[in-house]
Amino acid sequence: MRLRMDRDALAAAVAAVGPGMPNRPPVPTLGGILIRAADGSVSMSGFDYEVSACATVTGTVAESGAVLVSGRLLTEIAKTLPLHPVELFDDGSALHIECEQARFSLPLMPVEDYPDLPAAAAARGSVDRADFAAAVAQVAVAAGRDDTLPMLTGMTVEFHPDCIRLVATDRFRIAVRELDWVAEQSGSTLLAPARALVDTTKVLTGERVEISTGTTQSVLGLRTAHDHHTIRLLDLPYAPYQRYLTVRHPARARLRTAAVVEAVRRVALLSQGTRILFSFTESSVRLAAGDVAQGRAEHVLPCEYSGDPMTVAFNPRYLLDGLTTVRTPAVDIALDGPRRGAAIRPADDESTPNRQWYFVMPVRLPE
CATH class of the missing domain: 3.10.150.10 (DNA Polymerase III, subunit A, domain 2)
Incomplete structure (x- = not known):
C-alpha cells in the first residue's frame, strides 16, 4: 500500500x-x-x-x-x-x-x-446531523452510569412518522427530546447505550445522518457522507415514562435561564451536594442551602409564578443537568408540591409545541 x-x-x-x-x-x-x-x-x-x-x-x-x-x-x-x-x-x-x-x-x-464490521441495512430515515447530536447530548444527562443496572444506562430511540423521540432515565430524573426527521420507516423502538451514542454523534460530520437498523434489529447504524458507525443495541426492556408527559402541574415558575443556572451554581457551593431549597412566591424565588454550623448561601431571583407559595428541595447536580440543556432565554419549572416530580421545559412561544422535557424528583424534606 x-x-x-x-x-x-x-x-x-x-x-x-x-x-x-x-x-x-x-x-x-x-x-x-x-x-x-x-x-x-x-x-x-x-x-x-x-x-x-x-x-x-x-x-x-x-x-x-x-x-x-x-x-x-x-x-x-x-x-x-x-x-x-x-x-x-x-x-x-x-x-x-x-x-x-x-x-x-x-x-x-x-x-x-481483524473482525468484519457489522452491517446496518434497513434505513429508517434521515435527520439533521447537528440537531441530532445536540438532542442526544441533552437527553444523555439523565442516563444512568451504574453498569449493574444496564437498562438505565441506555437511551430509548422511538421512530415516529413525524419525529424521533429520545428518552433516558436513571430513576431520579427523565429527559425527553423530540426532533424532526425524514422518515422512510417508522413505528419501532430500540434501546442504545447512551454513552456510546454520545461519543459517536460527537464525531459525525456532514449535514445529515441516515439512521438504520440491522437485519436482526441488533445494531443501530449512523451514516453520513463520509462516516459509517454502528452501535450494538441493548436487549433489555424500556423504562416506562409516558405518564409523566401528561401530568398536570398546578404551579409554574418562569425564570431567565442564564440567571437561574448561575444562581444554582453559586448556592450549590454550600449545599454539600445534597439539596437546594427553592421557595416560590408570586414574583420571586429564594434559593438557599447550608446551615449555621457549615455556612449558608442564599440568592433571590425575580420570576413569574402562578400557584400557591411552596418550598421544594432539589439535588443541585440533577437540577443543573436539566437547566443547562435548555437553549431558550427563559425556562419554565412546573411544580406539583414538594414531593412530586417537577418538569423543566424551555419557555417557548405558546404557539410552538414543546419538544423537550426534563423531569426531576425533589429531595424529601423532614416533616
Missing part, C-alpha cells in the same frame, strides 16, 4: 474512528485501526464488538492495499504532524508515515485477524 493524503484529512479520519476503539482491547488487533486504500479513497475502521466506526476520505493512492496498525499510536502521530501532505506506505512489516521532516514507522498486525 502506498498513498498520499492531506494531514487534516488523516487527523479527521483517525478522530472519527475513535468511538470504535476500546480503551483496553482484549486482544491486540481490536486496538488497531484498519486502513484500506483503493481508487483514490482511503478508509479507516475501528471496532470493539460493541461500536464500529469507519471514516472515508480522499487520497492519492499509488498502490492499493490494507494494513492494520496501533490505533492509539496512529492517533497520537496524526495529532502532532506538521501541516503538510502525508505519505503512508508499507514494506510488509511496518507502516511508514512521512510528513515533511517527520518520519514514523508502526509495526503491522495481521489484517486477516
Whole structure:
C-alpha cells in the first residue's frame, strides 16, 4: 500500500474512528485501526464488538492495499504532524508515515485477524446531523452510569412518522427530546447505550445522518457522507415514562435561564451536594442551602409564578443537568408540591409545541 493524503484529512479520519476503539482491547488487533486504500479513497475502521466506526476520505493512492496498525499510536502521530501532505506506505512489516521532516514507522498486525464490521441495512430515515447530536447530548444527562443496572444506562430511540423521540432515565430524573426527521420507516423502538451514542454523534460530520437498523434489529447504524458507525443495541426492556408527559402541574415558575443556572451554581457551593431549597412566591424565588454550623448561601431571583407559595428541595447536580440543556432565554419549572416530580421545559412561544422535557424528583424534606 502506498498513498498520499492531506494531514487534516488523516487527523479527521483517525478522530472519527475513535468511538470504535476500546480503551483496553482484549486482544491486540481490536486496538488497531484498519486502513484500506483503493481508487483514490482511503478508509479507516475501528471496532470493539460493541461500536464500529469507519471514516472515508480522499487520497492519492499509488498502490492499493490494507494494513492494520496501533490505533492509539496512529492517533497520537496524526495529532502532532506538521501541516503538510502525508505519505503512508508499507514494506510488509511496518507502516511508514512521512510528513515533511517527520518520519514514523508502526509495526503491522495481521489484517486477516481483524473482525468484519457489522452491517446496518434497513434505513429508517434521515435527520439533521447537528440537531441530532445536540438532542442526544441533552437527553444523555439523565442516563444512568451504574453498569449493574444496564437498562438505565441506555437511551430509548422511538421512530415516529413525524419525529424521533429520545428518552433516558436513571430513576431520579427523565429527559425527553423530540426532533424532526425524514422518515422512510417508522413505528419501532430500540434501546442504545447512551454513552456510546454520545461519543459517536460527537464525531459525525456532514449535514445529515441516515439512521438504520440491522437485519436482526441488533445494531443501530449512523451514516453520513463520509462516516459509517454502528452501535450494538441493548436487549433489555424500556423504562416506562409516558405518564409523566401528561401530568398536570398546578404551579409554574418562569425564570431567565442564564440567571437561574448561575444562581444554582453559586448556592450549590454550600449545599454539600445534597439539596437546594427553592421557595416560590408570586414574583420571586429564594434559593438557599447550608446551615449555621457549615455556612449558608442564599440568592433571590425575580420570576413569574402562578400557584400557591411552596418550598421544594432539589439535588443541585440533577437540577443543573436539566437547566443547562435548555437553549431558550427563559425556562419554565412546573411544580406539583414538594414531593412530586417537577418538569423543566424551555419557555417557548405558546404557539410552538414543546419538544423537550426534563423531569426531576425533589429531595424529601423532614416533616
